[in-house]
Amino acid sequence: MQLAGLGSLVAGAAGTRRFHAAAQEPGDVLTSHAGHAMGTVGRVSTDRFNPTTYLRSWNFSHLPPGERARFYRETPRPDGSLLREYDFFAVDRELEIAPGVFFPAWTYNGQVPAPTIRATEGDRIRVNFLNQGSHPHSIHFHGWHPPEMDGAFASQQVLPGQRFTYEFDAEPFGLHLFHCHTVPLKRHLHKGLYGAFIIDPKAGRPSADELVMVMNGFDTNFDADNEVYAVNTIANFYAHDPIRVTVGRLVRIYLVNVTEFDLVNSLHLHGMFFDVYRTGTSLVRHDHTDTVMLCQGERAILETTFRYPGEFMFHAHQSEFAELGWMGTFLAEAGPHAT
């Protein structure tokens, strides 16, 4: 993909660096397309939500232990499994999704995507939900559960100020999601009420550097079409702050598509191939490719190992989405790195 000449929102890493390098040389004259490549000016604050931290956080692992215990508790059960108990709340919050672009989101626990829920097959999940938002909401989990835990029927909507506790066993293993299931559905989903739900097989998966990526979009002018696209909410974030990975170490991506208004989204990785485990419910790969396409609500686990050091772009292969913010970079480095 050629970065120079992309739309105004794009600030692709390669283009930005080319500009900086050129600007540091006295007397250098920028090419006529350098202005286009520069894209957005400024950076989104990561004080309240840091997409780099989000990548490798689940069960509130990003919080200090004392604070974490307010939102997540584990209790061993006689059969060796765990009761995993979560405190979730819905709250309205304005999010900066691109420099200077603010979106009036509805969130779980103040962030989009919601904190990732992760369990092992056979664990018990209990989610205490409090709706502090201004509209009725619910949490609808994908996976096995009895109908009274579905959160989708009219009688299961949680009104502002009210609570509901969702409780069910974690199965099957795979990559699932949870989201609000209040009508109008596309509005409640697109406003930000969604998150990743990982269930690990009992025997686990091979050790890897694991990353959660949620492909999302934002309709900033409420015309039922997205103006901004991203992976993990902030447009072009990983183009500026590459995802650091290690050459020779297995990387596992938990990829979820919650993009509203567009039928499909996709992830294309430059310079290499990856294994695809659709919905993560099988340990046998379904595909070996460099581009995976997911419908709304669909997800896949991707596994690959970086062979060469350096930068590798990844982005939606729908060029429009890439140009409107769904663009990122991996930085593969030799040797161990701190996560």
Ligand SMILES: [Cu+2]
């Ligand atoms: Cu809702």
